Amino acid sequence: MAAKKRPTQETPARPQHGGRSVHRVVFVTGKGGVGKSAVAAATALQMARQGQRVLLVELGSRSFYGPLLGLQVGSDAVPWRPGVTIARWDVESSLREYLGHYLVFKLAAEKILNNTIMKALVAAAPSLAELALLGRVMAPMRHAWYRRDVDVVVVDAYATGQFMALLRAPRGLAQTAASGPMHSQSVGLTRLLSDAAICEYRLVTLAEELPIAEACEMAAGILAETGVAPRVYCNRMLDLAAWLPALPATDLAAPFVAAMVRIAAHQHEGLAALDALGRSRAGPVCRLPLVPTLDAGAMLEALTDALDAAAGVSA
Amino acid sequence: MRRLLQDHRVVVCTGSGGVGKTTTSAALGVAAARMGKRVLVLTIDPARRLATTLGIANSATDVRVPRQKFRGELWAGTIDPPRIFAEYIERHAKDRATVDRLFNNTLYQQLSTTLSGSQEFTALSKLLDAATSGDYDLVVLDTPPSAHAADFLRAPARLNAVFDSTIVSLFMGRTTGLGLATMAWKRSVKLVLGALTLLTGSSFVTTFNDFFSAIDAIAPDIRETSLRAHALLLDPTTAFVLISSLDAAKIQEGQDFHTELSCAGYHLKTVIINRAWPQWTPEDNGAKDRTCKALLAQDQAALAGLYNQLSGFYMERRSLPTRFADVVMVPEMEEDLIGLEALEKLAARLMSMA
Numbered sequence: 261m262a263a264k265k266r267p268t269q270e271t272p273a274r275p276q277h278g279g280r281s282v283h284r285v286v287f288v289t290g291k292g293g294v295g296k297s298a299v300a301a302a303t304a305l306q307m308a309r310q311g312q313r314v315l316l317v318e319l320g321s322r323s324f325y326g327p328l329l330g331l332q333v334g335s336d337a338v339p340w341r342p343g344v345t346i347a348r349w350d351v352e353s354s355l356r357e358y359l360g361h362y363l364v365f366k367l368a369a370e371k372i373l374n375n376t377i378m379k380a381l382v383a384a385a386p387s388l389a390e391l392a393l394l395g396r397v398m399a400p401m402r403h404a405w406y407r408r409d410v411d412v413v414v415v416d417a418y419a420t421g422q423f424m425a426l427l428r429a430p431r432g433l434a435q436t437a438a439s440g441p442m443h444s445q446s447v448g449l450t451r452l453l454s455d456a457a458i459c460e461y462r463l464v465t466l467a468e469e470l471p472i473a474e475a476c477e478m479a480a481g482i483l484a485e486t487g488v489a490p491r492v493y494c495n496r497m498l499d500l501a502a503w504l505p506a507l508p509a510t511d512l513a514a515p516f517v518a519a520m521v522r523i524a525a526h527q528h529e530g531l532a533a534l535d536a537l538g539r540s541r542a543g544p545v546c547r548l549p550l551v552p553t554l555d556a557g558a559m560l561e562a563l564t565d566a567l568d569a570a571a572g573v574s575a
Numbered sequence: 576m577r578r579l580l581q582d583h584r585v586v587v588c589t590g591s592g593g594v595g596k597t598t599t600s601a602a603l604g605v606a607a608a609r610m611g612k613r614v615l616v617l618t619i620d621p622a623r624r625l626a627t628t629l630g631i632a633n634s635a636t637d638v639r640v641p642r643q644k645f646r647g648e649l650w651a652g653t654i655d656p657p658r659i660f661a662e663y664i665e666r667h668a669k670d671r672a673t674v675d676r677l678f679n680n681t682l683y684q685q686l687s688t689t690l691s692g693s694q695e696f697t698a699l700s701k702l703l704d705a706a707t708s709g710d711y712d713l714v715v716l717d718t719p720p721s722a723h724a725a726d727f728l729r730a731p732a733r734l735n736a737v738f739d740s741t742i743v744s745l746f747m748g749r750t751t752g753l754g755l756a757t758m759a760w761k762r763s764v765k766l767v768l769g770a771l772t773l774l775t776g777s778s779f780v781t782t783f784n785d786f787f788s789a790i791d792a793i794a795p796d797i798r799e800t801s802l803r804a805h806a807l808l809l810d811p812t813t814a815f816v817l818i819s820s821l822d823a824a825k826i827q828e829g830q831d832f833h834t835e836l837s838c839a840g841y842h843l844k845t846v847i848i849n850r851a852w853p854q855w856t857p858e859d860n861g862a863k864d865r866t867c868k869a870l871l872a873q874d875q876a877a878l879a880g881l882y883n884q885l886s887g888f889y890m891e892r893r894s895l896p897t898r899f900a901d902v903v904m905v906p907e908m909e910e911d912l913i914g915l916e917a918l919e920k921l922a923a924r925l926m927s928m929a
Contacts, residue, residue, distance in 0.1 A: 279580070291721065293593020293820060327827050359770065419592050421720065426811070436681050436782060470622050500883070505873060514867040515855040516882055519909070552888030554823070 274411060275457040277401045278390070282458065283315075284412045285397055289423040290464030291474045295495045297324045299464045299548065300416035302563035308343035309568065312411040316346045319393060319417060323348045328556050345410075351389040354396040390429035395445060398452050402445070420478055427453060427485045454486045461490035467497060467523075467530035476537055483541055492534055496550040500524045546570040576926050579844050580607040583814040585706050585807065586715045589727055590818035591828060595849040597621050599818050600717035601629065601651075605915070606922035607713050608645035615650040615705050618717040619698060628652070628914055636904070637705075642915060650711065652701070654719075659697040677789040681782050692717040695730030696797070700803035706807060725814065725832050728808075728839065738885040814844040819849045821892055821904070830898050844901065847925070851904040856889040863890070903928040 262513040274281040286307075288300035297318070302317040315337055318324055325346050335353040337345035391401035397413060399406040417423050430453070434446035453459055461482050475492060482490045504521050507514040534545045547570070549564040579586065582601065587915045588600040597618050604616035615637060616629070626632040630641045637652035661678070668674045677683050698719055706712045718727045722919035807813060815836060817828040831848060857863040863886050870879035893904075905928060908921060 291593055292591060297824075322828075324824055328824055421719070469624075473622075500881075501877060504878070505875060507873065511873070512866045513873070513875075513878075513882070515909070516866060516870075516886075517875075517878065519853055519855050520878065520881070537610075550885075552884050554888075554891055556823070 275455075277452075277455075278404070280404065282401045283408060283410050284458055286412060286414045286460045286462060287417045287423075287480070288414065288462045288464065289417045290419065290493075291466075291471045292419040294464045294471050295465050296419065296457055296464045297416045298493060298563060299462065299558050300414055301325065302567055303462065304344050304414045305341060305560060305564040306567040307412050307414070308341060309564065312343065314344045314407065315408070315410045315413045316340070316344060317397070317413055317415045318346070318348045319350075319415065320348070321350050324416070349393060349396060351392055354392040355389070357399075358392045358395050364443060368512070387429040387433045390426045391433055391442070391446065391449070394426065394430060394449050394453070395444060398449055400459065401452055402448055420474055424478070424481050424485070426484065431485075437552065454488065456488045459486070459488060461486070461488055462493060463490040464493045464495050465530075465534075467494055467527040469526070469530075472533050473529045476533060479537055479541060489541055492537075492545045493548055494530060494534065494545055494547045496529075497527060497547045498523055498550055499528070576606075576845065576927060577610070579603075579816070580610060580612065580713060583812050583844075584712065584713060585702065585810075585813040587702075587718060587808065587815050588818055589718050589815060589832070590714065591825065592720045594818050594820045594825065596720075596818045597625060597717045599816075599847060599849060599925075601625060602918050602921040602925055603816070604649055604651070604715045605645075605716070605918045606926050608643065608647040608649035609919070609922065611646040612712045613648045613650075613710070614713040614715065615652060615711045616702065616715045616717070617652050617654055617698070617705065619654045619656075619694070619719050621653065621717075624913060628918065633698050637817055640816060647712075652705070654694075654698050654701050656694045656719075659701055661691055663697070663800075664793060667793045670793055673789055673792050676785070678911075680786045680789060683789075695727055696801065699808075700800050703800065703807055713867055725835055728835070728841070729891075735863040745870065747914070800872050809840055810843060813842065815841050817843060817846045819846065819848050821848050823895070826895065826897055833899065846899045847901040848897075848902060848904045850907040852889040852893050853885075853907045854909045855886075855908070856893065857858060857886050863887075 273518070275284060276282070277459060284471055286303055288296055288303060290296040290299075300318075304314045307314045318323070320504045323333040324332060325340075326348070329340060329346075331338055331340060331346060333346050333348045335347060335349060337347040340346045344449045395402070398413060400408045429546035430446040434443055434450065463475055463479055463482065479490050479492060482488065498520070500520055500523065504517060504524060506521075507517050511517075531545060531547075546567070548563060548566045553559050553562075579903055586603060588596050588603070590596045601616055601619060601621075606616050607614040618625075618629075618631075621629070621631070623632065628640075630638045631651045631653050634653075635655070635658065637650050640651050642651040643649050664677060665674055666736070668677070695718070698716065700712060702716050705711060754902075798816075817829055817832060817836075819825045826848075833843060837925070857866060863883070866886075867879050867883055870876075903925070905921075905924060
């Protein structure tokens with residue numbers, strides 16, 4: 261594919277790696293059910309609005325975006341919005357790509373991948389699967405010949421536990437495979453994941469006790485593993501006044517107001533807990549609103565507006 | 576809902592992450608205990624507060640939940656995969672040397688925590704022990720967190736593939752009884768090992784071989800346990816419950832899982848849609864307008880605007896169509912779920928639905 265003209269709008273400079281200009285990577289993660297995929301899609305839209313070419317990648321065997329956006333999402337990227345394409349990468353297709361690069365004969369790679377024993381092996385050594393996925397994300401940084409004509413890859417990554425396993429996989433494998441291409445690959449990946457010029461981590465949470473506790477733990481985990489402080493996004497916030505009235509229990513609106521008072525308290529406590537993490541351990545906390553609509557497209561646009569507004573404030 | 580707890584010996588709670596599976600499992604256990612059952616709730620990685628409520632915060636064994644006043648009896652246990660896997664191996668390995676060799680293997684150290692299927696395997700082996708112990712009338716299992724509800728069912732098959740004795744034999748270089756296929760198998764093993772050596776350096780392959788020779792001794796037991804667990808899951812006295820939240824993607828996923836379960840012969844009895852809408856969601860537009868007026872009467876124009884927006888959203892969401900035949904929609908609880916009393920309230924609400 262021929263390189264496209266550079267966008268004219270102001271865009272963050274492409275990072276350099278190994279003397280080449282390469283794309284950035286944004287990993288979006290969080291506890292299940294906090295709206296991580298929606299925030300990842302909004303992140304992609306936000307970057308496209310800045311004129312960047314974005315690849316939004318979801319991991320795993322099932323597509324979340326396909327049914328939501330009415331697309332057929334597979335291993336090859338499909339266009340979604342101007343400047344944004346979406347792909348779904350599973351372990352098998354990534355491993356195929358990975359093996360294909362190392363084994364001279366494509367036929368041999370195919371043969372190996374279709375092998376029952378290989379399937380059992382991939383199931384047995386999950387770090388292998390994770391290495392294949394990360395290897396694919398980072399391929400343009402690792403190989404001069406690998407072309408991916410985008411400015412940023414937004415990864416709708418796994419939820420908490422599985423995401424930490426993904427981050428830790430290269431280090432673990434570097435210990436298991438003490439030499440060979442997989443060892444150097446693992447060491448290289450560990451280094452890339454710790455490079456703040458290339459990788460950004462976005463951690464999505466809700467202003468509720470459990471998600472907040474998990475987010476605090478995870479922010480520390482990401483920082484410990486990569487040295488990069490994640491940006492925290494507190495999703496589905498309500499814009500509530502500092503003072504809410506106390507209505508008599510008999511008032512028709514009392515249950516609603518009582519619920520809002522509870523939510524306000526949770527939001528207050530949640531943000532305080534995230535602030536207590538400190539800016540050195542987690543980046544600034546960005547509030548995202550609850551978007552009260554069932555229309556996926558409208559919801560994503562509203563979230564993107566909120567991300568834009570937050571970026572404007574912090575700039 | 577009462578029949579779900581009355582007529583079954585095992586209730587398996589499935590669902591993807593973040594839908595309130597663990598809390599719902601605990602509430603189902605409370606409901607069964609209130610009905611007079613001796614019930615065990617098995618949870619995986621419960622939130623600290625729930626663990627404290629159940630009395631399992633610092634306990635490795637099953638405990639009788641403290642401060643209960645039920646007709647029956649509520650017990651709780653946690654599933655700690657690395658520990659259970661280690662116990663399992665100690666119980667089944669023939670000699671100490673095998674156990675040590677396995678525990679010292681780098682691959683095992685990674686496997687026991689991250690091996691796909693190992694969490695599910697340990698959950699199933701614990702379920703099997705509890706259900707066949709005769710100690711309980713009912714066991715409620717909270718399944719491991721996963722991106723998709725269906726992962727739980729595929730896990731044993733994945734693990735079986737790993738421990739399939741034919742594959743182990745081949746790695747071990749034993750080829751008896753395979754007849755004509757032997758040569759082809761041998762060739763493909765060589766191909767895979769060759770590729771691995773190229774990719775990882777030889778030490779990885781050595782570790783791998785070590786691992787397989789150590790695991791070989793207990794592979795038949797692992798297979799046997801998987802098969803018995805599978806039979807238990809298919810038994811008519813085992814009911815599956817799918818827990819979901821009310822959004823389009825989760826519902827779609829739930830419907831796919833529903834189909835998958837039915838096709839595979841499992842008994843999916845109930846779909847619970849958790850925190851479907853807040854308690855205060857109005858029944859109809861009339862109720863909505865009256866509440867809105869009440870807020871305006873209190874000079875709360877901003878709150879009235881928010882109320883209008885949110886209630887419209889929740890009312891619309893409430894009318895989302897689903898294909899489920901037997902579905903229970905549970906509104907959000909009006910308070911935080913703290914303590915056994917709150918679980919009792921949730922249990923009472925679950926039992927009052929449908």
